[in-house]
Amino acid sequence: AAVLKLAEWPTFAQSGNPLLDPMCGSGTLVLEAALMAADWAPGLLRRGFGFEAWRHHDRKVWFELALEAKKRKQAGLARMPQLLGYDSDGTAIRTALEARDRLGLAKQVHFERRDLDRFEVPDSATGLVVANPPYGERLGTSTHLMPLYAHLGTQLKRYCGGWRAGVLTSDPELGHALGMRADQQDKLFNGAIPCVLYGFAIHQNSEAKLASSSTDTNGASRSIASGPEQMFVNRLHKNLRRLKKWREQQDIHCFRAYDADLREYNVAVDLYEDWAVLQEYQAPDSVDTTKAQQRLRAVVTSLPEALGISPSRVILKVRARQGRSFRYTAETENRQFLEVREGDLRFLVNFTDTIDTGLFLDHRLTRQWLRERARGQRFLNLFGYTGTASVAAAKGGASATTTVDLSPRFLEWSDRNLALNGFHGNEHRLQRSDCLEWLKRGRGDYELIFLDPPTFSHSKRAHDFAVQRDHLELIRLTMQRLAPEGVLLFTNHFRQFKLEPELLDEFAVENLHPHTVPKDFSRTPKVHWAWAFRHR
Incomplete structure (x- = not known):
């Protein structure tokens, strides 16, 4: 009221x-x-009041007041x-x-x-x-x-x-x-x-009232944005035009359209079909917080028109500068999934339940690399997350896949991704376990292994993990499970990561980083690291 x-x-x-x-x-x-x-009097629907039992209660006056209230209500309803x-x-x-x-x-x-x-x-x-x-x-x-x-x-x-x-x-x-x-x-x-x-x-x-977005001949939407944010819109359109032919040739439907190209607009825009995920990178201390918020509001307001999509299909996330954060931290439990395409593969993404969406766009070429080498191979996916690498290997003809992750939520997600692409049965195993412990007690070997650990993780069910500190032990244990002629693909997203020199002496190591960063991430070549490990 x-x-x-x-x-x-x-x-x-x-x-x-x-x-x-x-x-x-x-x-x-x-x-x-x-x-x-x-003009509906409060309490008009009540059948009785306590004061009606008072000794000096005037029933006649009360009746007249209640009748007047009912008449006023009827008159009010009529108009x-x-x-x-x-x-x-x-x-x-x-x-x-x-x-x-x-x-x-x-x-x-x-x-x-x-x-x-x-x-x-x-x-x-x-x-x-x-x-x-x-x-x-x-x-x-x-x-x-x-x-x-x-x-x-x-x-x-x-x-x-x-x-x-x-x-x-x-x-x-x-x-x-x-x-x-x-x-x-x-x-x-x-x-x-x-x-x-x-x-x-x-x-x-x-x-x-007349404003609407349209599409030009290069596939970029025109916008009515004005003011400083027009710089952001112009750069976004430029990127879309630059990537248009590449996307059509590669059959790419999910990609990064903008990656902090302009210092004033420190955001990333990832497109998933006709949805946009806008990630705000936390501004450094030297940037005025008020100005950063004003610029973010300008981007949020102008992005739907610039892309020609509904504002309800813009998802905003905030990422802090990389530190002791947890890559897979759950935020909510809405469990609302969207099916998206990557060539002839299908994946489920979720924009609200976790910090990430369930599909690392920067690993598009990584998945392709695994797929090209999977035919007839036993494939192991450690820290399997949502199983997208397992799907790629299965599509490439892997004889069997094993996906290991500590989270039951992500194993269920992996199972759904496999099923979405037509992969069922005992040849596609899902193992809930801490990866280090699983490697220590496990048996059997694999011809193709994908190892993509988080930068940091913390769980009540497992020891704390830090990729820089723990990768030496992790890779050595993993190589014990690699078949003599097999290959291990090791990747991670820690930008300050340094590979331990001892590993270069123990194994045949090939730097694949230049070959696994896709075109839409060319502005951030350190988005991930990648090495292929083989036995000498």
């Missing part, structure tokens, strides 16, 4: 102007707005303005519909499952949009929501000229991501969470 009053809903309702909540959840704001517009609530969550909409029907407001309130891409407002010169979008409870945990807020702001400016909007959030950065200047800010509490209700007068903007 406080949000609606501060957003001036009673004034809009009295004038017969509509209300829209484009992210209504279970419909709380819309239903409260309906009760206010109907009720249009009220609409949209949400992309079908379960939330079902809950909203049930609450609406219990109140008897089926004729007055409309709820519909509809995401922001299908934003639609009533045909009215003015009205009120209210929204209480999701936000992180702790400052700094809401960065991944910036594309959502930028999308909301874009849709408001595009379709709601002449209207007013009120948006509640707990993070000022999310309020700024809307891309509109607030003329009102009211501090509120959502439970124990301090929030701000931002009020906006949305001006008529014919250019925004």
